[in-house]
Amino acid sequence: MYTTLKEECFEANMQLPKLGLVLFTFGNVSAVDRERSVFAIKPSGVPYEKLTVDDIVICDYDAKIVEGKMRPSSDTKTHASLYKTWDSIGGIVHTHSTYAVAWAQAGLDIPIFGTTHADHTHQDIPCAPALTDDMIQGDYEYETGNQIFNVFAEKGLSYKEMEMVLLQNHGPFTWGKNADKAVYNAAVLEEVARMAYLTLQINPNTPRIKDSLRLKHYERKHGVNAYYGQGC
Numbered sequence: 001m002y003t004t005l006k007e008e009c010f011e012a013n014m015q016l017p018k019l020g021l022v023l024f025t026f027g028n029v030s031a032v033d034r035e036r037s038v039f040a041i042k043p044s045g046v047p048y049e050k051l052t053v054d055d056i057v058i059c060d061y062d063a064k065i066v067e068g069k070m071r072p073s074s075d076t077k078t079h080a081s082l083y084k085t086w087d088s089i090g091g092i093v094h095t096h097s098t099y100a101v102a103w104a105q106a107g108l109d110i111p112i113f114g115t116t117h118a119d120h121t122h123q124d125i126p127c128a129p130a131l132t133d134d135m136i137q138g139d140y141e142y143e144t145g146n147q148i149f150n151v152f153a154e155k156g157l158s159y160k161e162m163e164m165v166l167l168q169n170h171g172p173f174t175w176g177k178n179a180d181k182a183v184y185n186a187a188v189l190e191e192v193a194r195m196a197y198l199t200l201q202i203n204p205n206t207p208r209i210k211d212s213l214r215l216k217h218y219e220r221k222h223g224v225n226a227y228y229g230q231g232c
């Protein structure tokens, strides 16, 4: 019944180890079917080299299993929360890619130093603060989603223009119009994180890219007049 959705999710998951974004069973990818209000997600703890299309689990927006023999990812409620709230995203990725996790563990936004970053988003890439003790004791995965919504609201960011976020003490989440775009964004985030780290190693006082150049680059790539923001 959900073969095509499972195949889309499976193929996107298999890109993560090929792109060097995960080891062993780290990370997970999901893909949504908006017409049926369900999403497909990687099962928890399954090594990528052993993963099959049949293992992919179908869940609803309350993270309840609709179809599948295996336990869905431990991040399923975070994926569900993002799909439920941000209604134009089609795919979500979580990885433990090295440089993005390093910035997340440091609790720092990734500054926008150059056009490689600006081609993909015209703001610093936000790091959502670590979960509080109450959140950790509560519904941890849903609270992870809430921390992401909170940092976007505080910074006035649009999830349609900023398709990536770091979660302190944890790692990166990215999204996009489909699972493939979410994987692309995960690879971009890791490369931008690496470049930013190396930039600061070379010059700890590196200034951010000037506004005119960062906005022009984003506009050229996305046809969006970034000068006036596109909050949503």
Ligand SMILES: O=C(CO)[C@@H](O)[C@H](O)COP(=O)(O)O
Binding pocket: 025, 026, 027, 028, 042, 043, 044, 045, 046, 072, 073, 074, 075, 094, 095, 096, 170
């Ligand atoms: O961040 C974590 C665990 O620290 C998880 O995201 C794992 O990286 C993947 O867990 P499963 O999807 O296999 O449950």
